[in-house]
Amino acid sequence: MHHSEHPYHWWQSGVVYQVYPRSFKDSNRDGIGDLNGVIEKLDYLKELGIQAIWLSPFYPSPMVDFGYDVADYCDVDPMFGSLDDFDRLVASAHQRGLKIIIDWVPNHTSDQHEWFKESRASQDNPKRDWYIWRDPKADGGLPNNWGSVFGGPAWTFDRQTGQYYLHQFVPEQPELNWRNPDLRAAMYDTLRFWLKRGVDGFRMDVIGMILKDEQLRDNPPNPQANPNAPANDIFGRLLSLHNMDQDEVHQIIREIRAVLDEFDERCGIGELWGDLDRWVRYYGENGNELQLPFNFRLMWEPWQAEAMRRSVDALEAALPPFAWPNYVLGNHDQPRLATRFGGQAQARLAAMLLLTLRGTPTLYYGDEIGLENGLIPADKIQDPQGKNLGVERTRDVCRTPMQWDDTPFAGFSTSEPWLPVSADHKTRNVKAQQADPASMLNLYRQLLKLRAGTPALQIGSYTAIDCGVENCFVYRRQVQGEERIIALNFSAEPRKVNIPGSLRGTIILSTHLDRNETTALGALELRPYEGLILVPEK
Ligand code: GLC
Numbered sequence: 398m399h400h401s402e403h404p405y406h407w408w409q410s411g412v413v414y415q416v417y418p419r420s421f422k423d424s425n426r427d428g429i430g431d432l433n434g435v436i437e438k439l440d441y442l443k444e445l446g447i448q449a450i451w452l453s454p455f456y457p458s459p460m461v462d463f464g465y466d467v468a469d470y471c472d473v474d475p476m477f478g479s480l481d482d483f484d485r486l487v488a489s490a491h492q493r494g495l496k497i498i499i500d501w502v503p504n505h506t507s508d509q510h511e512w513f514k515e516s517r518a519s520q521d522n523p524k525r526d527w528y529i530w531r532d533p534k535a536d537g538g539l540p541n542n543w544g545s546v547f548g549g550p551a552w553t554f555d556r557q558t559g560q561y562y563l564h565q566f567v568p569e570q571p572e573l574n575w576r577n578p579d580l581r582a583a584m585y586d587t588l589r590f591w592l593k594r595g596v597d598g599f600r601m602d603v604i605g606m607i608l609k610d611e612q613l614r615d616n617p618p619n620p621q622a623n624p625n626a627p628a629n630d631i632f633g634r635l636l637s638l639h640n641m642d643q644d645e646v647h648q649i650i651r652e653i654r655a656v657l658d659e660f661d662e663r664c665g666i667g668e669l670w671g672d673l674d675r676w677v678r679y680y681g682e683n684g685n686e687l688q689l690p691f692n693f694r695l696m697w698e699p700w701q702a703e704a705m706r707r708s709v710d711a712l713e714a715a716l717p718p719f720a721w722p723n724y725v726l727g728n729h730d731q732p733r734l735a736t737r738f739g740g741q742a743q744a745r746l747a748a749m750l751l752l753t754l755r756g757t758p759t760l761y762y763g764d765e766i767g768l769e770n771g772l773i774p775a776d777k778i779q780d781p782q783g784k785n786l787g788v789e790r791t792r793d794v795c796r797t798p799m800q801w802d803d804t805p806f807a808g809f810s811t812s813e814p815w816l817p818v819s820a821d822h823k824t825r826n827v828k829a830q831q832a833d834p835a836s837m838l839n840l841y842r843q844l845l846k847l848r849a850g851t852p853a854l855q856i857g858s859y860t861a862i863d864c865g866v867e868n869c870f871v872y873r874r875q876v877q878g879e880e881r882i883i884a885l886n887f888s889a890e891p892r893k894v895n896i897p898g899s900l901r902g903t904i905i906l907s908t909h910l911d912r913n914e915t916t917a918l919g920a921l922e923l924r925p926y927e928g929l930i931l932v933p934e935k
Pocket residue numbers: 462465466502566602603668729730
């Protein structure tokens with residue numbers, strides 16, 4: 398099944414970079430990024446030092462949820478290009494040694510998908526059972542109390558056929574019925590379609606949701622619900638007990654993995670939430686499910702060294718020996734990391750953390766230049782979550798155009814982009830940061846380069862070190878006699894940490910990019926928000 402001559406797989410030693418295609422690079426002046434735009438930037442990505450590109454959806458779509466409402470699993474939306482463009486993208490990426498991971502959205506389609514059009518045509522249509530239809534309750538009410546993640550109930554009534562269909566996102570995203578074997582087979586064929594085109598892996602959208610409680614029982618109230626949530630946030634007021642993470646989903650994920658394993662070295666990544674003990678099961682009992690169930694936990698930690706360490710240590714302790722860790726600090730659903738963690742200095746330290754932990758890191762486009770949340774005026778909100786649940790919930794803030802240079806539309810496009818370019822593109826852009834040796838971009842490049850050339854950082858073991866002071870996180874990475882120490886100061890004050898084991902060490906990288914010296918490890922000085930990578934003397 399695996400190439401035994403390579404003890405580590407590309408998805409273990411390499412770094413994943415997420416491209417949100419609408420916002421990366423527009424090649425044809427319609428203000429929307431596209432696949433040819435990604436091709437134009439492959440050299441940039443290669444030089445940055447990443448291994449794999451994950452593309453958010455580019456399928457034909459009415460774009461109610463910006464491509465996460467798929468109208469055809471086996472094509473490209475003309476807005477993004479064509480299948481030929483996609484094939485060229487794969488070939489050009491592979492030429493450069495880069496892998497291509499695509500998004501796969503198995504929980505729901507668009508209401509414009511042919512399958513759904515058939516399904517809603519009549520109660521006895523052969524595809525009726527490919528979606529989740531239920532009669533109204535005796536009093537005409539909704540089949541159960543579930544809510545949509547984007548606000549409102551999870552059910553919409555279809556007048557023509559007199560039943561409700563389930564959607565845990567917008568009503569234009571009807572949910573597929575994975576209990577139907579024909580649907581399952583059809584979905585596995587959509588995987589094969591892309592695998593044959595050379596795709597190296599899939600990021601599987603809300604994969605833990607695809608199977609629901611067979612009886613669709615009501616969810617209990619969530620005792621921790623935010624009391625200030627808007628009235629239509631039904632989803633947030635309930636515990637997600639019966640609508641996701643059902644034990645039976647694992648059988649399906651094993652089947653999905655078996656499809657990937659019909660091909661060589663393909664990787665399954667899953668969007669999964671939940672407590673560690675439930676989450677860890679998505680690796681499969683013997684590693685026969687997903688290679689990388691996304692680990693989002695660090696994103697939710699407060700900016701505090703002890704909290705980060707606890708999260709990492711808990712993950713390390715929870716993983717069975719075959720399971721490979723991974724870390725995510727940003728994506729297209731979350732506030733920008735530079736904003737969430739409080740600023741550029743924190744973002745630099747976060748970059749060092751992400752790229753030196755044991756496990757596959759996923760970077761989000763623009764984080765390598767420290768992009769911050771965009772300011773989206775209320776009348777410019779595009780995201781259905783923002784439209785339904787309020788300005789402060791809009792995900793548009795992290796989807797603003799990539800900032801390549803200081804031209805009016807930041808080198809993203811020469812026409813007005815679909816979301817406003819942030820004002821700071823005049824100074825915060827790739828071109829300016831390429832020219833500045835101390836920039837965030839150069840920090841990312843150096844971190845990625847160091848990681849790629851250092852087995853201890855790529856595949857070495859992880860051991861936390863008690864360093865004796867508050868708000869610093871220090872750990873050792875080690876493989877076959879090669880050793881690196883990472884010391885991270887999360888505080889706004891200078892700190893002196895004590896690193897036991899060696900008297901002295903050589904600093905090979907500082908987040909400030911201005912320090913390469915040999916120093917005593919008993920009282921190692923860290924400036925505010927400084928992180929260091931060191932080689933200890935033997
Ligand atoms: C996932 C995606 C998100 C999308 C939702 C529905 O959470 O990351 O962007 O809106 O699924 O597909």
